[in-house]
Amino acid sequence: MVIASVAEGNGSGLGPPGPYPRAQLGHELDRRWLHYAFRSADGRLSLIANLSVLGASAASETDPQAMSILLVHDESGWASSQFNAAVDGVPWSAFRLPRPGPRLRIGAAGGPPSLDLDLVRTGRPCTSQCAPFAVNEHLRWQSEPGIVARGSLTGRAGVHREVTLMGYHERVRGRWAWPHLGGWVFGFANAPGEPGEPPPFAVVFTLIQPAVPHGAATASVMVWRRGRLLRHFPRRVLDVVVSGLLPRDRVVTSPPLAATLGTAPAAPVPARLVITATTATDRLVIDVASTTACRIVNPNELGRSGFSVHEVLGPGRITGTLAGSDVDFTAPAVVEFAGGADVD
Amino acid sequence: MSTEAAAQRVTGADVLLATVAELSGRAPAIVAAASAELGTVVLALHFGDGSTAQLVAARGHLVATEGAPHAPDVDVWFDARAMNLVFDLANRPVDEVLPGSLDVRGDRDDVLAVWRTLRLLAQRASGLRAVQETWRHYRRQDPDLWGRAAASPVSAPRHTDGLATPRATGWTALDFLDQRMPADPRDGLVDGTVTDHPRVLWDGRTSRGWWEAERVWDADLLTVMRRCRDRVADEMDRLIPDRRPKTSLYDLMRAYPARQGKGLRPTLTIAACAAFGGRPEDAVRVAAALELFHNGFLVHDDIADESTHRRGQPTLHERHGVGLAVNAGDGLNLLAIDGVLSNLETLGLARTLGLIHEILHMCRETVEGQAIELEWIRRQFIPAPDSSYYRMSTKKTGWYTCISPCRLGAIAAGETSPDRLDALNEAFRWIGIAFQIQDDALNLIGEEELYGKEPLGDLLEGKRTVMLIHLMRSATAEDRAWLVPLLRLSRPDRSQASAERILAAMHAYGSIEYALDVADRLAHRGIRRFEADLAFLPENEGKGVLRQIAHYVTTRAL
Numbered sequence: 012m013v014i015a016s017v018a019e020g021n022g023s024g025l026g027p028p029g030p031y032p033r034a035q036l037g038h039e040l041d042r043r044w045l046h047y048a049f050r051s052a053d054g055r056l057s058l059i060a061n062l063s064v065l066g067a068s069a070a071s072e073t074d075p076q077a078m079s080i081l082l083v084h085d086e087s088g089w090a091s092s093q094f095n096a097a098v099d100g101v102p103w104s105a106f107r108l109p110r111p112g113p114r115l116r117i118g119a120a121g122g123p124p125s126l127d128l129d130l131v132r133t134g135r136p137c138t139s140q141c142a143p144f145a146v147n148e149h150l151r152w153q154s155e156p157g158i159v160a161r162g163s164l165t166g167r168a169g170v171h172r173e174v175t176l177m178g179y180h181e182r183v184r185g186r187w188a189w190p191h192l193g194g195w196v197f198g199f200a201n202a203p204g205e206p207g208e209p210p211p212f213a214v215v216f217t218l219i220q221p222a223v224p225h226g227a228a229t230a231s232v233m234v235w236r237r238g239r240l241l242r243h244f245p246r247r248v249l250d251v252v253v254s255g256l257l258p259r260d261r262v263v264t265s266p267p268l269a270a271t272l273g274t275a276p277a278a279p280v281p282a283r284l285v286i287t288a289t290t291a292t293d294r295l296v297i298d299v300a301s302t303t304a305c306r307i308v309n310p311n312e313l314g315r316s317g318f319s320v321h322e323v324l325g326p327g328r329i330t331g332t333l334a335g336s337d338v339d340f341t342a343p344a345v346v347e348f349a350g351g352a353d354v355d
Numbered sequence: 356m357s358t359e360a361a362a363q364r365v366t367g368a369d370v371l372l373a374t375v376a377e378l379s380g381r382a383p384a385i386v387a388a389a390s391a392e393l394g395t396v397v398l399a400l401h402f403g404d405g406s407t408a409q410l411v412a413a414r415g416h417l418v419a420t421e422g423a424p425h426a427p428d429v430d431v432w433f434d435a436r437a438m439n440l441v442f443d444l445a446n447r448p449v450d451e452v453l454p455g456s457l458d459v460r461g462d463r464d465d466v467l468a469v470w471r472t473l474r475l476l477a478q479r480a481s482g483l484r485a486v487q488e489t490w491r492h493y494r495r496q497d498p499d500l501w502g503r504a505a506a507s508p509v510s511a512p513r514h515t516d517g518l519a520t521p522r523a524t525g526w527t528a529l530d531f532l533d534q535r536m537p538a539d540p541r542d543g544l545v546d547g548t549v550t551d552h553p554r555v556l557w558d559g560r561t562s563r564g565w566w567e568a569e570r571v572w573d574a575d576l577l578t579v580m581r582r583c584r585d586r587v588a589d590e591m592d593r594l595i596p597d598r599r600p601k602t603s604l605y606d607l608m609r610a611y612p613a614r615q616g617k618g619l620r621p622t623l624t625i626a627a628c629a630a631f632g633g634r635p636e637d638a639v640r641v642a643a644a645l646e647l648f649h650n651g652f653l654v655h656d657d658i659a660d661e662s663t664h665r666r667g668q669p670t671l672h673e674r675h676g677v678g679l680a681v682n683a684g685d686g687l688n689l690l691a692i693d694g695v696l697s698n699l700e701t702l703g704l705a706r707t708l709g710l711i712h713e714i715l716h717m718c719r720e721t722v723e724g725q726a727i728e729l730e731w732i733r734r735q736f737i738p739a740p741d742s743s744y745y746r747m748s749t750k751k752t753g754w755y756t757c758i759s760p761c762r763l764g765a766i767a768a769g770e771t772s773p774d775r776l777d778a779l780n781e782a783f784r785w786i787g788i789a790f791q792i793q794d795d796a797l798n799l800i801g802e803e804e805l806y807g808k809e810p811l812g813d814l815l816e817g818k819r820t821v822m823l824i825h826l827m828r829s830a831t832a833e834d835r836a837w838l839v840p841l842l843r844l845s846r847p848d849r850s851q852a853s854a855e856r857i858l859a860a861m862h863a864y865g866s867i868e869y870a871l872d873v874a875d876r877l878a879h880r881g882i883r884r885f886e887a888d889l890a891f892l893p894e895n896e897g898k899g900v901l902r903q904i905a906h907y908v909t910t911r912a913l
Contacts, residue, residue, distance in 0.1 A: 194564050196556060220562045228562035247559045250528035254553035260894055278566035281554075287528040296531060319566075350566040 036066030049178030134238025144221030194350020209238030255282030367402025429461030584618025629897025633768025644694030651687030724751025785881030
């Protein structure tokens with residue numbers, strides 16, 4: 012395997028020019044990534060992959076830095092690559108133009124985990140959203156739930172298995188320093204449906220809480236019905252509340268190297284997340300209970316404390332009324348609790 | 356540089372000393388592990404600013420002193436750059452060793468031991484806020500070493516209400532989580548030591564990061580103990596009624612609890628509850644009841660021992676007379692029973708009965724131990740073997756200081772198996788005795804502010820301690836000839852000068868050093884039993900705190 016040029020795309024750039032330009036990442040805080048998260052219908056198998064690129068420092072005159080990490084969770088627990096997971100070929104993305112092949116092949120540089128999947132979209136993405144903060148810093152993202160993945164997966168115990176998973180894909184581009192970004196709460200759930208069909212409902216929620224300026228939070232809850240975006244609840248109509256703490260022995264640190272580098276502890280992960288959204292007659296409650304988490308410790312360019320992204324798994328129950336119809340489903344969910352970087 | 360700035364300048368030696376001191380208080384288990392790595396190696400550290408320090412391991416803890424040792428096993432020279440990089444965990448180890456900036460001399464094995472020691476300390480120290488502040492201050496003295504500080508944008512003013520959309524639906528996540536669909540009380544029990552109410556991260560207007568909540572970590576024992584102590588103090592305050600007669604009863608009952616201690620017992624109770632899978636909040640009431648019992652005992656104990664000071668202030672009977680003091684002590688014991696019974700509402704009948712049974716046992720052990728010691732003093736008897744002291748100490752203080760708090764916490768968590776409860780006994784029995792011996796030693800060699808009792812109070816009372824037992828066992832016939840009559844005097848007849856004479860004899864015969872060695876040995880025996888007997892407990896926050904307390908005995912300041 013070779014590490015793909017996610018940065019430049021070889022003619023398979025990420026989307027049309029504009030909010031996601033096919034431009035070089037010329038600043039050391041310029042960032043771009045593709046995010047993949049999938050869960051099996053019974054919640055026993057989960058995978059999360061992040062392929063990111065950090066702009067090169069102008070002074071260093073080096074290429075952008077590509078970092079890829081793959082996490083797999085199964086009965087034997089979490090398996091994680093280092094930040095140098097090998098990506099074979101150009102990874103599939105719904106946002107590439109022209110449309111690439113369906114393949115997504117990622118594996119740790121040595122041993123498990125690894126995956127070889129064919130991805131198919133069943134719906135449409137949301138419109139691009141942007142969170143501005145600090146001075147000239149921003150994070151822009153575009154989400155698409157209802158992605159079906161079929162293929163093979165190797166988890167912690169080295170067991171190779173054929174899988175069918177339902178998941179989520181997003182692209183992100185922006186420029187920010189981790190301490191300025193503050194943190195975020197993000198997640199999704201796809202309602203179980205018929206094979207090959209778009210999920211009856213899917214929800215994606217995002218809360219970005221910049222440290223500077225403190226009041227510049229960006230939040231949204233989006234609901235898809237059968238692959239089409241049905242509702243976008245803006246930040247003013249949302250409530251986000253957490254309670255309890257996930258026991259620390261259920262939180263695994265990744266990449267494995269982080270455990271040997273004296274990584275400072277992170278704040279404990281909430282045990283439960285509830286989001287309510289309301290507009291006019293529409294009501295929605297998202298209730299996710301954390302069962303396990305993998306903490307990805309990202310290097311922080313401005314300080315010693317890393318930026319921790321906790322990939323949290325658990326069942327999510329979504330209830331409410333939308334456009335006069337009742338919504339009530341329980342599905343495997345993924346939530347990210349991210350933050351914790353400081354300026355030293 | 357101004358004179359003031361020069362005075363505040365922190366040297367490398369200052370940083371090292373402050374770091375070791377913080378870790379000794381806040382992460383005793385880590386210090387114990389680091390001292391085991393260092394072994395007998397004497398380490399000399401030379402800093403780029405000209406300061407020097409020595410680091411050695413002694414009795415399970417680390418001793419850092421300013422100035423270079425005469426004949427170190429390992430010498431380390433840092434320049435300012437290398438010193439800064441050592442603490443910057445974002446660096447790869449190889450990047451910390453810049454050519455010409457760091458030099459290490461010593462035998463290979465010793466150097467590796469030093470490296471392991473410092474690595475262990477750095478790993479845990481980096482998570483402690485107090486240590487981070489010390490290092491941040493040190494690093495900011497020479498900001499050029501770290502590149503130019505990034506300019507932080509000024510925070511914009513918060514949005515005013517006028518810009519926000521009115522939200523009058525009443526459909527809030529907080530209401531949903533708190534009232535309509537509350538969390539299962541059995542979920543996520545082992546981390547926090549206080550009630551974990553839902554936290555609002557976003558209400559449409561204001562934002563608070565999920566990571567911003569103040570939490571209790573096993574990494575910072577002092578913070579855990581302070582929080583447990585304060586939480587239990589609140590509960591005690593609630594249990595003592597706000598009614599008359601105030602000045603002759605209820606104010607007196609509040610007097611001792613208001614003189615806050617270290618918070619050892621509340622922490623043990625709450626941590627044991629969490630360690631056994633219970634909700635920490637469930638242990639708060641019984642911890643408060645235990646504190647009320649303890650304070651009741653103290654009032655009576657001070658009268659029996661004729662003590663004049665408790666926690667830095669006059670004892671209750673000194674200030675209000677024996678009659679009112681005895682009555683207040685009785686009242687505290689009654690309120691303690693009320694506190695235990697109040698668990699009926701929250702823990703149910705079975706667990707409350709278990710708590711009552713345990714407390715009765717604890718009270719019986721305590722009064723038996725007190726009887727043994729008072730009888731020794733009355734008969735002017737000093738036992739010859741240390742084992743007699745161990746037995747008396749276990750009964751008098753071991754049960755209510757260490758063993759019972761743990762057992763009560765476990766019972767509050769719903770543990771009913773006698774075998775599992777008994778697994779706590781041996782470990783905390785030895786830890787309790789070691790703690791008591793250290794406490795006795797503190798009375799003789801510690802600062803009054805640190806200890807809170809009158810200096811040499813134990814010698815004036817004639818308290819039977821390991822030091823006194825060792826002295827009488829070791830003294831020559833000539834010294835015994837003046838010691839025995841002196842010890843036979845009643846307290847009012849015993850002068851400060853005579854107490855100081857006995858103390859001088861203890862120094863001469865090495866009795867204090869002997870006692871500290873005994874405490875160290877017993878503490879390690881307790882720690883071994885802790886790991887062996889409590890292996891059935893999963894590694895969680897509660898067990899982590901218990902482990903820190905087990906090591907705290909060996910690393911606390913003497």
